[in-house]
Amino acid sequence: MLCTSRLHWPAWQRPTSWSSWRHFLHHISARGRLLQELGPWVAPSHQVWQWFYEASQDVVYLCPSTDQWFSCSRLTSSRTTRQSQTLYSSPQPCGAPSSVGIFLPTTVNTMANQSICSLHSALELVSAEHSTIPDLWSPETIPPEFFDMPTNYQRLIGPHPPSAFQCSEVAVALREDTELLGCSDGSYVDTTGQCYHGWILASEVRQTITEGSGPGHGHPDLLSSYRAELSGLLALVYMVYRISSYHGIHSGTFRIHCDNKSALAKAVTTAPVGITPFFTSDYDLIALIQLHFGLLPISAVGKWVKGHYSGDKKKYKHDLNDRVDQLATTAYGLLPREFQTKGAIPPPPGYRIRLLSQNGIITSKYYTMLSTAHHDQPLVEYIVKKTKWSPATFCTVDWAAHDRAFRRLSRFQHIGISKMIHNLSNTHRQNRLLYGHSDLCPGCRVNEETFEHVLQCSHAPTALVCTEALLVLDQSLTATATNKKVSEVMLGGFRDWLDPNFKSDRRSSPSTFGSVCPHDMLITAAYTHQFHTLGWYNFCLGRISSKWHEAVRACLTPRTPFHHLQWGSLLISALWKFIKTLWQHRNGLVHGSDAVANAKRILTGL
Numbered sequence: 001m002l003c004t005s006r007l008h009w010p011a012w013q014r015p016t017s018w019s020s021w022r023h024f025l026h027h028i029s030a031r032g033r034l035l036q037e038l039g040p041w042v043a044p045s046h047q048v049w050q051w052f053y054e055a056s057q058d059v060v061y062l063c064p065s066t067d068q069w070f071s072c073s074r075l076t077s078s079r080t081t082r083q084s085q086t087l088y089s090s091p092q093p094c095g096a097p098s099s100v101g102i103f104l105p106t107t108v109n110t111m112a113n114q115s116i117c118s119l120h121s122a123l124e125l126v127s128a129e130h131s132t133i134p135d136l137w138s139p140e141t142i143p144p145e146f147f148d149m150p151t152n153y154q155r156l157i158g159p160h161p162p163s164a165f166q167c168s169e170v171a172v173a174l175r176e177d178t179e180l181l182g183c184s185d186g187s188y189v190d191t192t193g194q195c196y197h198g199w200i201l202a203s204e205v206r207q208t209i210t211e212g213s214g215p216g217h218g219h220p221d222l223l224s225s226y227r228a229e230l231s232g233l234l235a236l237v238y239m240v241y242r243i244s245s246y247h248g249i250h251s252g253t254f255r256i257h258c259d260n261k262s263a264l265a266k267a268v269t270t271a272p273v274g275i276t277p278f279f280t281s282d283y284d285l286i287a288l289i290q291l292h293f294g295l296l297p298i299s300a301v302g303k304w305v306k307g308h309y310s311g312d313k314k315k316y317k318h319d320l321n322d323r324v325d326q327l328a329t330t331a332y333g334l335l336p337r338e339f340q341t342k343g344a345i346p347p348p349p350g351y352r353i354r355l356l357s358q359n360g361i362i363t364s365k366y367y368t369m370l371s372t373a374h375h376d377q378p379l380v381e382y383i384v385k386k387t388k389w390s391p392a393t394f395c396t397v398d399w400a401a402h403d404r405a406f407r408r409l410s411r412f413q414h415i416g417i418s419k420m421i422h423n424l425s426n427t428h429r430q431n432r433l434l435y436g437h438s439d440l441c442p443g444c445r446v447n448e449e450t451f452e453h454v455l456q457c458s459h460a461p462t463a464l465v466c467t468e469a470l471l472v473l474d475q476s477l478t479a480t481a482t483n484k485k486v487s488e489v490m491l492g493g494f495r496d497w498l499d500p501n502f503k504s505d506r507r508s509s510p511s512t513f514g515s516v517c518p519h520d521m522l523i524t525a526a527y528t529h530q531f532h533t534l535g536w537y538n539f540c541l542g543r544i545s546s547k548w549h550e551a552v553r554a555c556l557t558p559r560t561p562f563h564h565l566q567w568g569s570l571l572i573s574a575l576w577k578f579i580k581t582l583w584q585h586r587n588g589l590v591h592g593s594d595a596v597a598n599a600k601r602i603l604t605g606l
């Protein structure tokens, strides 16, 4: 028997008088919530544990009764593989352990020869790393409360851990004061990809007891201020857990303040059962906070505080929030190198499964990251094959802007635009290939109708729609503050390509051609790249040359803000609008421009 219970189940009787129970519950609870909270659980657990794990010495103890102790020491394996399990020797009689270290109840799996092959409890997440990684902190700064602190937590707490005196102040505040207060805040700098948090422990009586700042870590694509907030919360909860465990504190109140409602709510409430919590953003940190929050031997609550409060009713919690905000924002540049944000970090103790991408752990956006890893390569190969580009040419397209423009579309628009840009629209060429129908253009009735022809058709009404759509495109370029010369050159080349009467022996060349002015040279380079390397057909499909934004940026007056992704994505959206206008016009020719014309067409066709 690994663990027995003191409960005499099923000796408990079922309640007999339901109405009395209902009456009683009505008085102590409102809508299922207690009117007065129960407070900390002080009675001993009903479970009687027999197995314990001592983390600092890595020994498993068996204790069938208080005067009988057996110890199991760890067997070292010669080679560690992914499949290898941690093995412990069979139980050997020993005296009662005198250790005051982390001593946790656990359950074990035993093998046929009575040796232990695995342990089951939260201990893996709590226990120290049994490694020889040197401390990040200098030995004289480590308080006894933080002895054997895993490197992950040292990094999280930052370069300045609380001193022994400050730790004892925290313990005294918990024992004597009304409440221990904690506050944390996070900051994320988009341009540098750095993410930091600030934390503070205080009480109304003692004011600031200890404070510090540390880095948030994670995959560079997944760092955010939310992740920084969670790192700060974890640092706080873990420190209070270690201090209260060391001092044997079992009463007291700890109130954590944070200005991020969502981070706080996720961190201090127990996650629902099932797989769903594992897919929430930054679950790795949330799980650790929840674990240590649950292990706190004191009463702990999380309370939201309004950030940057400047009203008349400013309270101490607002001061704390201002201070941690300052700590988090000033951490960048102040912290030593080993305490700066890192993309790839060793996993915390207890990690069993990790999804890795570019050597970083995926902690958020699982669906996007998996979908990208799964679909991107085949899509690239498909486009390279269709366009007959080299992989190097493929990389010269501004795909980041393309991605941004595509994300802006609704789900319904995604389908329509995807069909057009991947040449899947139902043209008459397709109808001939699939059904043997005529492939002639419904407008000019001269050429085979491909999607390219839909844009270049010489049919007078189509040419008119095309001219109008080009005007709209020009207006969109003006709206995005594009330099007039750039838009003239860009639209000039595109117009020449669209013009069915443009003689093939005539050379299309930009007005900047031959100029040695640096701006003009950049414009000519972008034009040449789009024309000769990528092609104007790909241009209107949204595959614009990355060289365009260099030209636009260069032509701006100094100190004008320019976001090339934003500019590129707006141009692509305008181009998609252009091809959509012409495709809708073509559909009007085939199916009728309105419901009446459509009905008439169907009736005549019968």
Ligand SMILES: [Zn+2]
Binding pocket: 441, 442, 443, 444, 445, 446, 447, 453, 457, 458, 459
């Ligand atoms: Zn035509």
